[in-house]
Each structure stands twice: as structure tokens, then as C-alpha cells.
Amino acid sequence: MSATPGADRPGPVDELLTAVRSGRLAQIPRLLAGLDAAQRRACLPALKELRKKLRQDWSQEAAATRSRLLVAGAGCHAGPAAAATWLAAGDFSGRDWARNSALHQVIEAQPVEWQVEVVTRLAARPVRGWGWSMYPVLETVVRRTGCEVPRGESFVRGWMDRIGERSGPRPTLAARLREDAFTPVLLPELFDLTDVGYTLTLQGSPRPGDVWTEAIGELAADGTTDRAELLDRCLARLLRGGKPADQRAFLEVLRALDPTPEEYAARVRDVVALLDGLSVLAGHAQGVLAGLDEAGLIEPEVLTESSAVVLFRSEKKLVRAQLAWLEKAARRAPERSGPVVLAAAEAFGHPDAALQERALNVVARHLAAAGEAVVAELRAAAEALNPAHHRRAGELFGAPVGGGDDPDTGWDDFLPPAPEPRPLGAPIASAAELAEELSALLAAREPGVEAFERVLDGLVRLTHRDRRALAEAVEPVRRAHPWRGTSGWGDCTPREILYVVAAVAGETPPWKLWDYLGGRSGSALRGPRTTVHGAVLAARLDEVARQIFQATLPYLLATPTDATGALDAAVLVERIAGYEAAGVAPGKADLCQALLRVGTADGTVLRAAEALGSPAGRRLAHWLRTGGLPGQPSERVVFAPGAGLKRTNVYGDRWWEEVERIAVAQPGIGAGPKGPDGERLTAEFRALLDGTEPSVARARKVHDWSWRPVEHWFAMLPRHREELAARWLDPFAEGADRDERGAGRYLPLLAEADGPAGLALHLALAYGLGARHAEDRTAAVDALLVLAARGDLDGALLGRELGVLVACGTVMAGRLGAALAMAAETGARGTVWSVLGPALPGLLSETDASTRGLGDLIALATDCARRTGARGPVAEVTAAAERGGSGRVAKEARALRDVLAG
Numbered sequence: 001m002s003a004t005p006g007a008d009r010p011g012p013v014d015e016l017l018t019a020v021r022s023g024r025l026a027q028i029p030r031l032l033a034g035l036d037a038a039q040r041r042a043c044l045p046a047l048k049e050l051r052k053k054l055r056q057d058w059s060q061e062a063a064a065t066r067s068r069l070l071v072a073g074a075g076c077h078a079g080p081a082a083a084a085t086w087l088a089a090g091d092f093s094g095r096d097w098a099r100n101s102a103l104h105q106v107i108e109a110q111p112v113e114w115q116v117e118v119v120t121r122l123a124a125r126p127v128r129g130w131g132w133s134m135y136p137v138l139e140t141v142v143r144r145t146g147c148e149v150p151r152g153e154s155f156v157r158g159w160m161d162r163i164g165e166r167s168g169p170r171p172t173l174a175a176r177l178r179e180d181a182f183t184p185v186l187l188p189e190l191f192d193l194t195d196v197g198y199t200l201t202l203q204g205s206p207r208p209g210d211v212w213t214e215a216i217g218e219l220a221a222d223g224t225t226d227r228a229e230l231l232d233r234c235l236a237r238l239l240r241g242g243k244p245a246d247q248r249a250f251l252e253v254l255r256a257l258d259p260t261p262e263e264y265a266a267r268v269r270d271v272v273a274l275l276d277g278l279s280v281l282a283g284h285a286q287g288v289l290a291g292l293d294e295a296g297l298i299e300p301e302v303l304t305e306s307s308a309v310v311l312f313r314s315e316k317k318l319v320r321a322q323l324a325w326l327e328k329a330a331r332r333a334p335e336r337s338g339p340v341v342l343a344a345a346e347a348f349g350h351p352d353a354a355l356q357e358r359a360l361n362v363v364a365r366h367l368a369a370a371g372e373a374v375v376a377e378l379r380a381a382a383e384a385l386n387p388a389h390h391r392r393a394g395e396l397f398g399a400p401v402g403g404g405d406d407p408d409t410g411w412d413d414f415l416p417p418a419p420e421p422r423p424l425g426a427p428i429a430s431a432a433e434l435a436e437e438l439s440a441l442l443a444a445r446e447p448g449v450e451a452f453e454r455v456l457d458g459l460v461r462l463t464h465r466d467r468r469a470l471a472e473a474v475e476p477v478r479r480a481h482p483w484r485g486t487s488g489w490g491d492c493t494p495r496e497i498l499y500v501v502a503a504v505a506g507e508t509p510p511w512k513l514w515d516y517l518g519g520r521s522g523s524a525l526r527g528p529r530t531t532v533h534g535a536v537l538a539a540r541l542d543e544v545a546r547q548i549f550q551a552t553l554p555y556l557l558a559t560p561t562d563a564t565g566a567l568d569a570a571v572l573v574e575r576i577a578g579y580e581a582a583g584v585a586p587g588k589a590d591l592c593q594a595l596l597r598v599g600t601a602d603g604t605v606l607r608a609a610e611a612l613g614s615p616a617g618r619r620l621a622h623w624l625r626t627g628g629l630p631g632q633p634s635e636r637v638v639f640a641p642g643a644g645l646k647r648t649n650v651y652g653d654r655w656w657e658e659v660e661r662i663a664v665a666q667p668g669i670g671a672g673p674k675g676p677d678g679e680r681l682t683a684e685f686r687a688l689l690d691g692t693e694p695s696v697a698r699a700r701k702v703h704d705w706s707w708r709p710v711e712h713w714f715a716m717l718p719r720h721r722e723e724l725a726a727r728w729l730d731p732f733a734e735g736a737d738r739d740e741r742g743a744g745r746y747l748p749l750l751a752e753a754d755g756p757a758g759l760a761l762h763l764a765l766a767y768g769l770g771a772r773h774a775e776d777r778t779a780a781v782d783a784l785l786v787l788a789a790r791g792d793l794d795g796a797l798l799g800r801e802l803g804v805l806v807a808c809g810t811v812m813a814g815r816l817g818a819a820l821a822m823a824a825e826t827g828a829r830g831t832v833w834s835v836l837g838p839a840l841p842g843l844l845s846e847t848d849a850s851t852r853g854l855g856d857l858i859a860l861a862t863d864c865a866r867r868t869g870a871r872g873p874v875a876e877v878t879a880a881a882e883r884g885g886s887g888r889v890a891k892e893a894r895a896l897r898d899v900l901a902g
Contacts, residue, residue, distance in 0.1 A: 013039050017046050020068045028068060029105040032075040040076040047073050051089075066092060067100065075106040080117035087118070087134060088125055098136045107137060108144070116147045123150030135162060149185045156189045160199060164212070174209035174218040187216065187225050191233040197245035201252060213249065217256030231257055235270040238281060247278045254284075264288050265297040272302060275309045282318055286310060290325045300336060303329055307343035311350065311359075319347060319355050323362050330366045337369035342377055349384035351821060353859045354888065356385050364396055387866045388895055414827025415789040419752050421562040424450055427555070428458030431466070431473035438474060442481045442495060449715040450563045452494040456544060457559040459500055463548045464555075471505050478505070492525045492534035494712055496541055499525060503545040532687045533713040536593070539684040543587040554578065557586050557616075558593035564753055565715025567597035569624060570605045573612070580614045591616055592685045595623050596717055599754070619675040626673065629689070629719075634726050634760040635665045637694040638804075660808040661733055662801065663694035664760045666726035688716060692727050714749045721753040726760035735771035737810045744768045744776025747783035757792040759801075766801045769819040770811030777819040784823055788831045795834030802835065803842020806851070813843075814853025821860055833864040837874070844876040844893065855888030862896040871902050 016031045018024075032040070051069055054062050070092045077083035086092075107115060119141045122134055135158025142149055149155075163176055170176070177183045190196065204210040209218050220227040234254050238247060264271060274285035289306055292298045303325065310322040323344060330340040340362070347359035363378060375397055382393040382401045390402035428434045438455050441447045462470040483498035525538035540558070547553050557575050561568040572594055579586060586594075601609065601624040609621040639661050668691030674680060681689070709728045717724055725732075731743035747768045750761060765787070768780030787793035805811040824832045840861060847854060864870070877900065880893035 013042055016043055016072060020047070020050065020072050021065065023064060023068070025068050025071065025100070025102050028071050028075070029102055029109065032072070032106055033109060035076075037078055040078065043072070043076045047076060071100070071103045071106055074103060075109070080114050081121060083114070084118045084121035084125075087137070088122060092133075098134045103137060104140055107141065112145055115141045116145055119147070120150060123152035123155040125152070125154060135159070143181075149182055151185065151189050153193060156186050156193060157196075159186050160190060160196075160212075164199065164202075164204070172207050172209040172215070173204055173212065174215035177215055177219055178222075178224050183219070184225055187219065188229055188233050191230075191237040191250070194242060194246060197243065197247075197249035200249040213252040213256045216253050217258060220257050227257070231259055231263060231267070235267060235274075238277065239270060239273055241277065244278060248280060251281055251284060261292055261295055261297055265292055268292065268298050268302060272306060272309075275306055279313075279315050279318065282310065282313065282315075283321070286318060286321055286325070290321075290328075293325070293329060294332070300329075300339065303336075304339050304343045307346055311343075311346040314351075316352060316355060319350060319352075320358065323347065323355075323358055327362050327365070330362075330369070334366075334369045337366040338371060338374050341366050341370045342374055342381075345378050345381040348381045351825075352856070353386040353388060353863060354855070356389055360385070360389055360393060360396075367396060386863055388862060388899070413788070413830040415831070416785050418789045419786060421564070421566065422450075423562055424454060424560055427461055427559075428454055431462055431470045434458040434462055434470065435473040435477055438497070438501070439477050439480075441497070442477070446710060447494040447712070448563070449560070449565055449712050452497065452712055453559050453565075453715070456497060456500065456540075457556045459497075459504060459548060460544060460553050461555050463504055463551050464553060467504070467506065467551055474501055474504060477501070490527070491529060491531050492538040492541070493710070494537070496525050496538070499541055500545045500548060503548045506549065532684070532690070533709075533716060535684045536589075536688055536716055537712070539589040539682065540593060543589045547587060552584055553586075554582055554584070556590055558590050558597060560597055560715060560718070564749070565597055565718035566599060566754060567594060569598050569601035570608070572598050572620060573601075573605055573609045576612055576614065576617050576620055577608075580612065580617065585614070586616050588682050589684070591619070592681050593716070595620070595681075596629060596685065596688075597715070597719070598623070598628065599719060600624070600627075615677060615679075618677070619679060622676040623673070629673065630669060631720065631756050632667055632669060632689075632691070632723050632726075634722065634758055634763075635667070636759055636763075637663045637665055638808075639663060639694070661737060661810050662763060662804060662808075663733075664692070664726045664729050664763060665694045666692040666723060666760065668692075689723070709743065709746055711746070711749065714746070714753060719754040721750045721755045722758045722760050723755075724753070725750055725764040729760065729764055729767075732764040732767040733810070735773070735776050736767045736805075736812075736815075739772035741773045741776065744771050744773070744779040747780050748786060751783040751786040751790075751792075757787060757794065759797065762794060762798045763801050766798060766805055766811065769802070770805065770816045771819075772815065774818075777815065778822065781819055781823045781826075784831070784835075785826065785828055788828065793831065793834070795831065796838040799835045799838030799840075800842065803839040803846070806839075806854075807842050807846035812853060813847070813851050813857050817853050817856040817860055820857070824860060824864055829864040830868045833861065833868050833870055836861040836864060837870065840874050841876045844880045844889075849880075849887060849889040855892050858889060858892035858896055862892060862899055865896065866899045871900055873897070873900055 013035065016028065016035065019027050019031055035043070047069060050065070051073075054066055054069070070087070073086045074083055077086055107118070110118075119138045122138055135155070138150070138155060138158065139162065141147070159182055163180060164173060171179075177187070190200075200212040202211065209215050216225075216230065219225045220230050231254075234250055234257060237250050238254065241247070259267075268289075271285050271288055274281045275289075276282070277285075286306070289298070289302060293300075293303055307322055307326060310318050313319060326340045326344050330337045344359045344362040347355055350356055350359070367374075367378075379393075379397040379399055379401065382390070382397060385393055385401065387402055390400075393401040428437060434455065437451065437458070441451045441455055444451065459470070478498075478501060481498055483496075483502045525541055526535060530538065544556070555575065555578075557572060557579075558567065560566055561571050576586070598620075606621070606624055609617065609624055612618065612621060669689055680686070709724075709731060714721075714724060728743075728746075731740070732747070734740040735743050747765060750764065765780060765783055768776060768783065771777050771780065784793065802811065802816060806813050806816060820832050820836065836857070840858075843854065843857060874896075877893055877897050880890060881897040883890060
């Protein structure tokens with residue numbers, strides 16, 4: 001019996017789904033037209049399921065299927081809200097599918113109300129990258145239906161992108177904007193956009209008007225757009241602030257609009273407010289206001305108000321320009337001299353002594369015209385002047401100024417209190433508490449020493465006490481942070497404590513799991529990029545994981561007693577005595593780390609150590625009796641340009657520029673001191689104590705230069721900060737001569753640690769004080785003050801190294817001056833002078849007088865010397881003063897010479 005003709009023919013719904021899957025994009029609009037509303041709804045479940053399957057497939061074939069899926073879904077959604085959500089989906093972004101004619105046909109076939117509602121909803125959505133790709137659809141609907149032009153951010157950005165397209169010879173951007181019907185509506189809206197500075201300033205061609213900033217100015221001039229509205233919106237955009245690139249771009253727009261003096265005068269309050277903005281904005285506003293004042297278009301009080309803002313800014317150029325404006329105003333109208341000198345006196349408190357002097361000169365020239373009425377206020381303001389100007393101010397104002405600054409009365413530095421040891425606290429007492437601290441440790445970007453050591457010790461203690469309860473408590477943390485092995489591309493970090501947590505469950509030892517998965521023989525925590533510090537941490541974690549699996553140890557020996565990583569000798573003696581009572585032996589890595597952390601012992605503690613009978617006890621007693629690990633001195637090495645320091649990375653690209661750097665070579669101590677039975681430190685700890693090469697020579701050998709010290713490294717040798725500073729000199733130096741960021745934050749940790757503070761530590765501090773980034777210099781200042789408070793600062797050593805570093809160009813004088821000025825402002829002028837005084841010979845004899853910031857350094861030295869009563873000639877200062885000239889360095893050198901001469 002034959003089949004009925006057409007019985008196997010697919011229905012219209014199946015045809016549409018087949019077209020989506022098989023690649024017949026051009027047929028989809030026709031197939032959709034043949035479906036009624038119910039049939040379109042019936043297609044949606046299959047389309048959504050197909051979209052779900054494609055989410056993890058980004059092949060070319062999947063991308064083509066997505067384009068067909070996008071078109072079919074747009075036609076099957078009868079509701080505008082659902083259709084807009086479908087078109088705005090993230091998996092349909094990043095392609096130029098919105099230009100496809102099939103999508104336009106499908107949308108055009110829908111009711112006009114549907115089209116307008118979809119456009120309105122899409123235009124109102126926040127920009128996530130999809131907005132530009134959907135713009136051609138939105139634009140077509142708006143132009144075809146004549147509906148209201150959307151003002152949403154995504155629509156404005158899409159319009160800017162479309163109208164700014166550059167391909168072949170075309171009219172200028174200004175001409176295209178002039179012809180576009182959207183321009184009067186959308187052009188004012190771009191002032192509300194962020195991250196648009198690059199687009200506004202991108203030059204399409206050398207022709208005038210082919211860049212957005214110029215085009216906006218042309219359209220405002222010829223009346224295409226409302227000029228007053230553009231001016232108001234541009235000023236409002238600048239006042240809102242934002243990224244510097246955006247601010248500079250909108251300033252270019254303002255300049256292109258070229259407001260007349262009358263237009264600026266009508267908006268004078270907005271212009272005054274710009275004085276508190278970005279430096280380039282403040283400079284523009286200052287010039288505009290000065291011109292308006294000269295033309296008599298603003299009230300005289302605006303000058304005083306402007307001075308109150310500008311004269312407290314750090315930019316010297318702005319301050320000098322403001323003082324020049326004050327000078328002109330007083331010359332032009334002598335009756336304004338009173339307000340002018342009072343306004344100029346605002347600069348008496350400026351941190352730059354040269355600007356104080358300039359302000360004092362303005363006051364001196366117009367004091368007679370100002371009259372006696374202002375003298376009392378000027379005398380009070382003069383108390384903020386640098387002591388170098390007190391005598392002249394007193395002569396001008398008829399009374400002594402700064403009477404409380406007599407250096408003969410002595411100077412006491414205001415230093416922070418020396419940091420006290422921060423106890424680690426009682427051991428973790430319960431499994432629930434450990435789970436909580438473990439979760440916090442894993443959530444931290446860089447776990448601290450205290451958190452890591454407490455959790456590691458707690459895992460050992462609580463496993464020994466009740467393994468099952470601990471396993472249950474940490475199970476939720478394990479599920480949230482499973483340990484899947486290390487990639488081998490990074491260093492071992494405190495996060496690898498998960499390796500130890502995996503051993504708590506006791507199902508499969510983590511090292512066996514690693515072997516099963518085909519890992520290398522040895523530790524799962526070490527790889528080709530493991531540092532010597534990472535190897536020490538890996539050795540400890542490996543050992544603890546094995547001991548936890550056996551649950552034999554009651555606690556760890558190496559857990560520090562304070563947050564620096566230091567371990568009290570009496571506590572370590574007590575812990576080893578507890579091991580002897582329990583009949584257990586410590587792990588090798590645990591004992592080695594404990595010995596490197598332990599401090600000195602008094603007679604009572606030493607006698608208690610001598611009474612210990614285990615091998616570990618005898619070793620500790622010998623360690624304490626012989627003084628433990630000896631210190632390692634540093635040696636200074638200078639690398640000059642041309643020393644063959646260029647090198648390339650593994651890809652052959654040159655990245656290491658020639659540098660002129662002072663480096664440190666740190667001699668090693670071999671295998672470390674022997675124990676009473678001939679024991680040595682294990683291999684990982686011996687490597688930690690190996691000598692370092694000079695920093696630049698070491699850098700030439702290391703392919704991966706991106707590592708940086710981390711906080712838990714400091715706790716490995718908490719009583720040997722000099723050795724740590726020598727090993728880590730490169731990251732500190734790169735903060736100064738390669739503008740790297742972040743290493744400076746570890747300088748306070750070195751300052752708070754124990755051990756000698758020698759050449760390496762002072763050299764690391766010198767690099768920190770000259771770091772590129774302000775937060776690193778601030779950390780270096782903190783370290784400087786901590787060392788001074790503890791009596792560990794060698795100002796002469798630091799000063800000599802700084803003099804050499806500035807002379808060879810590794811440290812910039814301006815950055816160093818900013819850091820030392822910060823220290824001086826805290827009240828530590830004696831400390832700053834102890835550094836600057838020894839730095840002066842190198843600064844003045846080896847550094848070019850035109851070096852930027854050198855005059856500021858000498859001025860700071862003058863201020864500190866005057867306030868602290870420093871006396872005694874410095875040959876290089878005298879020579880620089882006697883060379884004559886009107887340059888800043890010569891002028892400041894003469895002032896310093898006079899101060900040192902008393």
C-alpha cells in the first residue's frame with residue numbers, strides 16, 4: 001500500500017528549525033512569514049535549547065548557526081520585551097550580524113508599534129559591547145518609522161561609531177554631521193558619555209573638521225546645533241570630573257567652541273569651579289579669568305576667590321601664574337593693592353620656599369599702596385613662611401616673625417613610636433574557628449604571615465585531637481576551594497595550604513593523587529619557576545601534609561610567636577620538651593624553619609635547652625649557645641651603561657634596557673652552621689642562604705623577571721633583614737629605574753624585622769625613596785621613620801648612596817625630594833637632615849646643576865638645617881654658592897651656605 005502523497009513532508013515549524021540548523025539564512029524571513037503566532041511560539045523552545053548548546057562552542061560553524069538563530073528568534077518573539085532581550089543577549093554580541101539583510105527583513109515585517117518598542121528598549125539598555133553591533137537595526141527602524149530618536153547611551157555610541165567610519169574618500173566629519181538628521185538631538189548627548197576621549201580626539205584626516213572636537217566647534221558656529229546648550233553641557237561635563245583622557249578631550253571641545261569673553265563672563269561661576277580640577281583645566285580657567293579681569297568683565301572679588309584655590313595647589317606653574325595675575329591687577333588698579341597683597345599672602349603656606357619668596361616679593365612691592373590696614377593680617381600669615389624668609393618678613397611688617405623657631409633651643413624629632421612585637425595569639429581552639437580562618441585566608445589577595453601560620457598550626461593540632469570533626473568542618477571550604485594541583489607556572493604560595501587540607505580528609509594522600517595523575521616525581525608543589533622561598537614553603541607544606549595524614553604531631557615547632565615571623569627561644573624550648581614527653585620527633589623542615597626564626601636566649605632559657613635530651617633538643621641548645629645563623633655582610637657594586645646589560649626575553653624581544661644601577665652582592669654562608677651531631681640545614685634552607693650575585697647580573701640570568709617578594713617570605717628569616725634586602729634588591733630598584741609598582745610596600749616590613757641594618761637595607765630604602773609611584777614612596781618614608789625610631793638608621797650611609805644614585809640618574813631628584821619633604825612634614829627634620837647632609841657632596845659635585853628637582857632638594861636641606869640648628873661648612877655647598885649665577889641651584893646653595901655658617 002503506497003503512502004499518502006506529502007505525508008512525510010516537514011511542516012513549516014520543522015522547516016524553520018531545519019533552516020536554522022542547516023545554513024539557509026536567506027530562507028528564514030520567508031519561512032517566518034508563513035507561520036502564524038502559535039507556530040512561532042512553538043519554535044521558541046527548540047531555538048532556546050539550540051542557543052544553550054552553542055554557548056560553549058565558538059567555532060566558525062557555531063558562529064554561522066548563531067547568526068541564523070538570532071534572526072529566527074527575533075521573528076518568533078511576539079512580545080517586544082522578549083524580542084529585545086533576545087537581541088541583546090551576550091552570546092549574540094561581537095559580530096556584525098546587525099547589518100545582515102535577513103534580520104532587517106524580519107524586523108520590518110513586524111508591526112510598527114513592535115519595532116518602535118524594541119528599539120526603545122534596546123537603546124535604554126546599558127552598554128556591554130552589544131550596543132554597537134545592534135545599532136544598524138536600531139537606526140534603520142528609527143529612520144524608517146520616523147519615531148522619536150532614542151537618547152540612550154548605547155544608541156549615542158552606535159551613532160558616533162557609524163558616522164565616524166573611515167573608508168575611502170568621504171566628506172569631513174563636520175560635513176557628515178551637518179547632513180545627518182540625528183545630529184541636533186544626539187550631539188549634545190555625547191557630553192554625558194564616559195571613556196570617549198580617544199574617539200573625540202582621533203583625527204580622521206589632516207583636513208580641518210575631520211575630528212570630533214573641531215567638528216563640534218564648526219557645527220556650533222554655523223547654527224546646526226544650539227551653541228549655548230553645547231557650551232553649558234561642555235562646562236558641566238568638565239565640572240563632573242572623570243578620567244584625565246576624557247577631561248582633556250572635552251577641554252579641546254571647549255576650546256573649539258571658542259566662547260567669547262561675554263559668554264565666559266555669563267558662566268564665570270563654572271569657570272572658577274574649574275580651578276579645582278585637573279591641572280590642564282585649572283590652567284585654562286586661570287587664563288580665561290585673568291583675561292576677563294583685565295577686560296573688566298568680572299567682579300574684582302573673583303581674583304581673591306581664585307587665588308584662595310590656586311595658591312594652595314602643588315603645581316608651581318599655576319601658582320606662579322596666579323601671582324603674576326595678582327601683580328598685574330595691583331599695577332593696573334593700585335586701589336586693589338589691599339586685597340591683592342592679602343590674596344598673595346595665601347602662598348606663604350605653600351610647601352615650596354621659592355614660591356613663598358615670590359609671594360613675599362609681590363607683597364613687598366604693593367605693601368605701601370595697600371596701607372597699614374593689612375599689616376596685622378600679613379604678619380599673622382607670615383608665620384607660615386619658611387624660616388629662611390622670617391627676617392625679611394619681620395622687616396617688612398615691623399615685628400619679628402617666627403619667634404618660636406630659635407634653633408639654639410634645640411630640635412627634637414617627632415618620630416613614630418618604635419613598633420612593638422605583635423603576638424600571634426592563642427592557637428586555634430576549634431574546628432569551626434579553623435574553617436572560618438581558612439576561608440578568610442583563601443579569600444585574601446595576599447594572606448598575611450599571622451593568618452597562614454595560625455591555620456597551618458591549627459590543622460596539625462586539630463587533626464591530632466579529632467580528625468573526623470576537623471574533616472567535617474573544613475569540607476565546605478574544600479568544596480568551595482578544591483585543590484586540583486599546581487600548574488607549575490607559578491611559585492608556591494600560602495594558598496597551597498589546600499594541599500594540606502586535602503590530607504585532612506584522609507581519603508587519598510595528595511602526593512599519591514599527584515603521582516596517579518602523571519605528575520613529576522617529587523613534590524607536587526614545585527615547578528620550574530619555583531623560587532628559593534617557594535621551595536622552602538613547599539618543603540614545609542609537603543612535610544605537614546604527610547604528618548597530618550599520619551596524625552602523629554601535637555603541634556608545629558616553627559609557628560612564630562609574633563607577626564613578623566620571629567620565634568621566642570623559651571617557647572621553642574618548651575615545644576621541644578613537649579615533643580620529648582610525647583615521644584615524637586619533629587619534621588626536618590619544621591625544625592630548620594624554627595631554628596632560622598628563633599631569637600637569642602638568656603641564661604635560664606639556655607640551661608633549659610641544655611637539659612633537653614632528644615637530637616632536636618641537643619641541636620637547639622647548640623644553636624642557641626653558638627649564636628645561631630651568622631650575619632652576611634653586603635658588598636657594593638656599580639653597573640654603568642655599556643656594561644653589557646642588554647638582554648632579551650624568551651621570545652627574542654629586547655626588554656631590559658641599559659641601566660646605571662648600584663647593586664649588592666651578598667656572600668653566602670655555605671651549608672650553614674653544623675649541629676652537635678654534624679647536622680646541616682636541609683637543601684631548601686641552604687639555598688635560601690646561598691650568596692646572591694649583584695642584582696643586574698642576576699637579572700640577566702633569570703627569564704621570569706615578573707616575580708615580586710610577598711609578605712610570608714619575610715617570615716622565613718625574620719632576624720636577618722639585611723640578607724633579605726640583598727636578595728630582593730631588584731624589585732626595589734625597578735620601582736625607581738623601571739617605574740614598576742608595588743615592591744615599596746614591603747620596606748616597612750624590613751624596617752620592623754630584626755637583624756643588622758647594613759648596606760643592602762639602606763640601598764633598598766634609597767630606591768624606595770626614589771620610586772616612581774607615590775604609594776611606594778610613602779611606604780619608604782614609613783620605613784625611614786621606623787628605622788629612625790628604632791635607632792637603626794644610618795643617615796650618613798643612606799645619604800651617600802642617595803647622592804650616587806641621583807648623580808648616575810637611577811633615582812630622580814624630584815621624586816626623592818617629594819619623599820623627604822613628606823618625612824620632614826611629619827616633624828622628622830633632624831632625620832631628614834641626617835640623610836641630606838651626607839648626600840650633598842654627591843648631589844652638588846656629581847650632578848648637573850640643571851637636573852630637575854635638585855634645587856628643591858637643596859631648599860629642603862636648607863629648611864631642615866635652619867630648623868634643627870645644623871652648623872658647619874660643606875665644601876661642595878660652598879663651591880656651588882661661589883660659582884655664582886642666578887639659577888635655582890646656585891641660589892639655594894648660597895642660602896644653605898649662609899645657614900650652615902650661622
